[in-house]
Amino acid sequence: MNLNLDYVRKQFPALSGEWTFMDNAGGSQTLKPVADRIYEYLLNTNVQLGASYQVSRVATKRVDDARKKMVEFVNAREDSEIIFGSSTTMLVRILSLCISQNWKEGDEVIVTNCDHEANIGAWRDLEKKGMVIKEWRINPDTFRMETEDLKKLLTDKTKLVAVTHTSNILGTLNPIKDYAKVVHDNGSLICIDGVAHAPHRMIDVQDTDVDFYVFSFYKVYGPHMAMMYGRKELLLNMPGINHFFITNDDVPYKFQPGSVNYELSYGLMGIEEYVNGIAKVHGKEGSFRDNTEFSFRLFAEHEEVLAKTLLDYLNPKNNVKIIGETNYSKDLRVPTVAFMVDNTKSDSIVLKVDESKIGIRFGDFYARHLIDDLGLAERNGVVRVSLVHYNTTEEVNNLIVALDKII
Template identity: 55%
Template sequence: MDIEFVREQFPALKRDFIFMDNAGGSQVLGKVIERISGYLVHHNVQLGASYKVSVEAGEKLKYATSKISQLLNASRPEEVVIGSSTTLLLRILSLSISKQWTKGDEVIVTDTDHEANVSPWMDLKKKGIEVKVWKVNPETLELELDDLRKLLNNRTKLVAVSHASNVLGTINPIKKIAEEVHNAGALICVDGVAYAPHRKVDVKELDADFYTFSWYKTYGPHLAVMYGKYDLLLKLDSLNHYFIGKEEVPYKLQPGNFNFELTYSTLGIIEYYNEIYRRHFNPKKDEDFQTRLTKTFGLIASHEEKLASILLDYLNEIPEIRIIGIPEAAAGRRVPTISFVHSNLKSDEIVERVDGHRIGIRFGDFYAKKLIQALNLEEKNGVVRVSLVHYNTQKEVRKLISIFKGIF
């Protein structure tokens, strides 16, 4: 991958600082920044009016949501729900969908997920919904399909699970999980926040019923998106004003509307993926967008695997270190979000000693509190997490290792 080209696209990367807390938030593309200011300068009006600028603004946002739907490989733009954060979108979904559930209905959550895909479902207990927990195998640090099968039954309404854990970095086999869930007559709601910055999201291929992620972790602004299958969204109760009908998908789930300039700016991300493709491959006329995207993310995945292998090879050699996740770099099994603990040092002690070197890494539970509890890592103050993305370099990873060498 042409790393110089990639880094040039991110104005913040010109600074003398190494960003390795990308699972917390990635740096923003110049193309995104340009579109935010362009929209505000030229089209900052209320939508839906008959005057020229309002009509143009409406067309621009319609275009942006149609491109987002293409990015996700959704069937139609109405399947794209925009919101300020994944946390809010999942809360909206739980409030809306549960209006049609009754006492004794069941939901399954995991103990590896970020709370964004746990609390909205847990809170339904107050309504008499039973919430079951699909627990991580503490030995393999994986969610086992057999354990899920034991929890599913004919009262299960929905299974909430993440595509990748923001602590373990492990990729869950969503397609297989969706098959099990659908066989049981339930729906699957996927948190793709820790996955989407690294791999292509294809909601059709996954057969996900609902799928969310946050743009600020995929090189864009503080905004999020939730995909929902059209017929399912149509059935949901509206959370908008009484005069916004049930058929008004997705507006009924976007009370107060979405942020226009930020939504428009996501076009910059899609264009960036296209540019990576054009830069590295010989564009063929008959190659469709999905094929191009697959190639782009293939490049990203192999670059990330290389970065992860450098760090993991080093960490795996240190007897005091335990990787919290899969200890191999294999791009098909994990993303380069790498967490570990040290037997003699607390996680905050390690991070504090890195802070002075102009490198951003982080310690804690990362709101995956139930996972940190399940693994008894609270007394370590959680894990040390180094979260890499494709704009990180081998040199940066080696610099971090040289600093680690002075600590343990």
């Protein structure tokens, strides 16, 4: 079954403009059903939550319902496992501050040299508190995070491993279920950055058996906010970061100092409407979770065609090196494709592509360690084309025409 792109693209008003968006790993376009809800919330129910009067009850229910929907979206067990925050960077920071209060000097944390800095820096900073930070390094030949390398770093002092589900540069799908098994067998915890993964694949925190999973909605067709899933017993067993009268049992509130953003939270219900709408136009109707599974499977199939079109063009070129998985298969990668061109700085390519009104991007994308360790900093990082399901083969072909004048 082919994804109904006509339906898909109508849900994103920005796609009818003159620009083609291929910097989606930086931020995706926003769904109209999301924007409509934000607008509606602000104009009609913009009051403080938790009061007895009717408008406050409506507002409270809206934010509560959004959290419930996100329980289904990631397959968590209950509402208290979903923590809303302003960004992934902030949520990982809150987690590191809270969880490390239960750790002692000499305890170990493993970070990668492949992640976005959001899931590295907050952990590395614990060195100042006496914790030992170890680095799990990418295999520079395969661009993979090998499980065998992780095993060598684990000790009886390892408290947590922080790793990405999918790198925002390489696009390679990491086997986080395997990582989680190895980490848990060692008696340690695992924190996954799912930011570059969540726009492309359904998340299942129970099946992958991870302890913490964080991602940002502005890359998943929603607003500028983020969420963290945390396993409930772990959340209960660490101190929070909220006022003294917010009790330890009050999860997720003890990790949400101040108010969450109400209107943006309510906006998340627009993601549900979209996913349900996709299922319906393809003749399928089920629960939100069923529809999520169905829709994201369709997205992955379409994305594979996009990745194939681009990689079939780039792979044979002798002067181009793909930084990441060269195979287009949806079982191996998402269509976030980074590459280098011999003897050419990455910015010069992107600036020329801009002239065709196609938005791509160059740089390190805050995966600074990865770009430094691969020796790509002096070339101004990689060229990154990051596609999502609303992109079309025609758009990719237009990009190829633009690139072909340059490389």
